[in-house]
Amino acid sequence: MHLAEIAEILEAQVLTGGDRLNVEIPAVGASDMVSDLLFFGHPGMLLLTGLTKSSVVRAAQVADVAAIVFVRGKRPDRDAVELAQEIGLPLMASAHSMYDSCGRLYARGLPGVIPAGGAGAGDVS
Amino acid sequence: MTPDPEASFARTYPILGGGFFLAGRASGEVKRGLGELPLPPELLRRVVIATYEAEMNIVIHAISGEISVSARDACVTVIAADRGPGIPNIEQALVPGYSTASDKARSLGFGAGMGLTNMRRCADEFRISSELERGTRVEMHFRPRSPGAKEKL
Numbered sequence: 001m002h003l004a005e006i007a008e009i010l011e012a013q014v015l016t017g018g019d020r021l022n023v024e025i026p027a028v029g030a031s032d033m034v035s036d037l038l039f040f041g042h043p044g045m046l047l048l049t050g051l052t053k054s055s056v057v058r059a060a061q062v063a064d065v066a067a068i069v070f071v072r073g074k075r076p077d078r079d080a081v082e083l084a085q086e087i088g089l090p091l092m093a094s095a096h097s098m099y100d101s102c103g104r105l106y107a108r109g110l111p112g113v114i115p116a117g118g119a120g121a122g123d124v125s
Numbered sequence: 126m127t128p129d130p131e132a133s134f135a136r137t138y139p140i141l142g143g144g145f146f147l148a149g150r151a152s153g154e155v156k157r158g159l160g161e162l163p164l165p166p167e168l169l170r171r172v173v174i175a176t177y178e179a180e181m182n183i184v185i186h187a188i189s190g191e192i193s194v195s196a197r198d199a200c201v202t203v204i205a206a207d208r209g210p211g212i213p214n215i216e217q218a219l220v221p222g223y224s225t226a227s228d229k230a231r232s233l234g235f236g237a238g239m240g241l242t243n244m245r246r247c248a249d250e251f252r253i254s255s256e257l258e259r260g261t262r263v264e265m266h267f268r269p270r271s272p273g274a275k276e277k278l
Binding site for chain 2: 032033034035036038039041043049051053054055056058059061062063064079087
């Protein structure tokens with residue numbers, strides 16, 4: 001599913017990266033914890049989050065996230081937007097809650113990211 | 126902690142404890158720098174995630190520290206050493222979900238208690254040692270993994 005369609009489904013405002021809305025998104029993950037993102041993150045995924053500081057943009061860069069949607073009406077701070085512009089990461093904002101945002105995308109057939117090693121802590125041996 | 130002069134990539138990054146604003150910058154530079162080498166993407170991804178977690182642990186818990194990254198052929202070594210409180214119980218710290226991060230760190234989305242777990246999962250060799258009131262040292266080695274082996278990241 002293209003980012004443009006996702007923006008439509010979530011009634012999201014595109015904050016930056018409007019020239020990259022033709023990016024194809026294979027899967028979605030939702031988290032307010034950075035390390036969880038790095039744990040289950042999948043290259044090219046869309047991230048739904050309520051975190052608004054630049055740290056989440058850096059983490060997204062590390063995890064090869066393709067775009068971020070800030071949920072429940074939250075807005076990223078200026079540093080986060082500037083960093084996203086610098087690295088070319090599209091940011092969008094939706095007034096819908098995390099739960100509703102996930103539900104809307106899931107209902108349209110967009111799958112969740114598959115955790116590496118299953119739903120548990122993974123293989124840490 | 127002197128980087129190997131003959132390595133095809135060797136850098137040391139100073140990390141400031143409490144420097145949340147800059148946090149992740151060293152890992153970003155590692156990603157760019159190593160990205161110029163002909164490394165398999167899955168290897169690069171694991172190195173960058175583990176380096177980021179190591180960097181965040183220094184920012185969250187230590188006074189200061191440094192991260193050295195070196196690469197030769199397709200083998201990457203990351204050493205993170207800090208001056209800080211040390212870890213009283215390493216076994217407990219390695220339990221997924223266990224965290225002693227501050228409220229400030231948690232408010233920024235850190236403190237999931239998955240940092241060391243992520244490092245250990247990403248690395249092919251993982252060693253950690255710590256001394257109370259002195260600091261902590263993590264050494265990680267990475268090699269290419271065959272497709273489908275162990276973990277997909």
